[in-house]
Amino acid sequence: MARKPPPPGSGEPGTALDAMGRAQAVLDLAEDEAREAERHMDELHQELRQLFKQVVTAESGLIRGLSRRLVGSNDADDVAQETFVSLMKWLRKRSVEDALDFLRCGSGVRPLLCTIAIRRAFDARRRRHHAKVETDGDIEGSAPDRAVRSPHVGFELLRLETAYEALPPMQRIAHVLHYHYGFTDADLSATLEIAKSTCRTLIRRARLMLKSAMEDPT
Numbered sequence: 001m002a003r004k005p006p007p008p009g010s011g012e013p014g015t016a017l018d019a020m021g022r023a024q025a026v027l028d029l030a031e032d033e034a035r036e037a038e039r040h041m042d043e044l045h046q047e048l049r050q051l052f053k054q055v056v057t058a059e060s061g062l063i064r065g066l067s068r069r070l071v072g073s074n075d076a077d078d079v080a081q082e083t084f085v086s087l088m089k090w091l092r093k094r095s096v097e098d099a100l101d102f103l104r105c106g107s108g109v110r111p112l113l114c115t116i117a118i119r120r121a122f123d124a125r126r127r128r129h130h131a132k133v134e135t136d137g138d139i140e141g142s143a144p145d146r147a148v149r150s151p152h153v154g155f156e157l158l159r160l161e162t163a164y165e166a167l168p169p170m171q172r173i174a175h176v177l178h179y180h181y182g183f184t185d186a187d188l189s190a191t192l193e194i195a196k197s198t199c200r201t202l203i204r205r206a207r208l209m210l211k212s213a214m215e216d217p218t
Helices: 016-071 073-092 096-105 109-136 143-148 151-166 169-181 185-192 196-215
Strands: none
Touching (some): 016 109, 016 185, 109 169, 169 185, 169 196
16 A cells, blocks of 8 residues: 655655755844854954954044144144044044054054155145245246156156155165154154164165165166
8 A cells, every 4th residue: 555645744865844944944043143253243243343442542642743743733623633534534444353463563653654644744735835825826836846846856756656665664664764854863763652762763764765765776
């Protein structure tokens, strides 16, 4: 006699209800994993916010002091604020894991902040210069503006900019502050919180690397 098929819901293996149960178990597991991943990501973002606050607390004095030396007291707070906002934007362009690794390591935070502050200060000084030009009615442009119009000068400036970008961060910072903003060894030591001898070494090495880069015919 042929065996009758099991009625629906009989609980025997291979039934539709068993298949639905297994599918539901897979869905439940996937939802649990998704919730766990979401909790983990929330924890990472919370740690990132906390580390960023610690950076602001630890480095705000240095960045404000540097900004005052670069642009004066009137614009210093704006430059310092723009510096930390730029750091936040820089971090957001990276994955949360990479941003956390950068902040946890800590060694690159101060050089990056100083580099950003110098650039924001340059922007502030340029805005101030343009405002003065408009006020004074100097439609001919400044001497640097006229010089850049020369193709040869423009090429040399491009080479110099490329050479600057190739410098290690602290060498670039020390060189720019010393030669472009008149920082002495004592100023650099107090601002960057490093020894005077270290400042002199950074400047010397940067000068040699820039000289070599500018003399290289290639």
